[in-house]
């Protein structure tokens with residue numbers, strides 16, 4: 529497999545999709561709901577996914593595509609080459625803020641992440657990595673992450689962690705929030721993964737994410753030595769939903785062992 533060719537192809541496809549997304553703001557955007565009233569989708573999410581799929585199917589007919597909006601393949605195994613795509617990660621931000629959303633893409637071969645991309649469309653910031661070849665923020669090589677104690681860590685976490693929930697003991701999470709330096713909530717899992725990889729955040733955690741939210745970000749995170757797992761400490765499930773945490777090396781273990789008390 530010529531990964532260099534696929535890498536250049538994917539980058540130009542993402543840039544083209546980003547351009548289409550920016551241009552979409554000049555027209556009316558149709559908003560719909562999915563699993564709940566706050567789970568939003570637009571015609572642009574669907575059009576961008578279809579744009580990727582038509583190109584990839586034309587140029588790499590034997591590759592499979594797993595996309596959030598369901599226009600890709602029914603992917604039941606990670607055999608072969610699988611593109612995991614989120615055409616707009618942060619749809620609520622796309623609608624309400626017109627910024628703070630990203631295109632997220634991970635390309636896996638036999639279950640191993642080979643290429644990862646997160647494109648902050650409105651800032652024109654590109655986070656990308658190839659397995660064993662390092663991670664980049666635009667043209668800048670990202671350094672290996674160093675250890676940061678929890679007391680000096682800024683954590684990406686959202687308010688649902690402190691509301692009553694089925695996943696975790698709130699008391700421990702409150703203690704985590706009190707102990708760390710600060711918290712942030714950006715509303716795009718892919719951007720938060722990119723922020724951990726580039727040192728803008730020290731950890732990011734979510735109770736439920738899908739493969740397309742994290743597939744690209746995991747490849748980037750691994751290249752800078754960040755640890756990405758589910759809340760049990762295992763590699764995230766890439767064929768269904770799972771809990772998720774990514775953090776600097778020591779910090780990851782500290783949070784998972786001392787502050788996560790899973791109810792199930």
Ligand code: 2AM
Nearest residue numbers: 567616617618619620715716717718737
């Ligand atoms: P999305 O915008 O692509 O749906 C928001 O907190 C983050 O969680 C976003 O990355 C969002 O991705 C993701 N997410 C995953 N499942 C979601 C759901 N059911 N509803 C809203 N956001 C979801």
Ligand code: CA
Nearest residue numbers: 568569596619
């Ligand atoms: Ca969505």
Ligand code: CA
Nearest residue numbers: 614617618741
């Ligand atoms: Ca998403």
Ligand code: CA
Nearest residue numbers: 596614616617
């Ligand atoms: Ca999405």
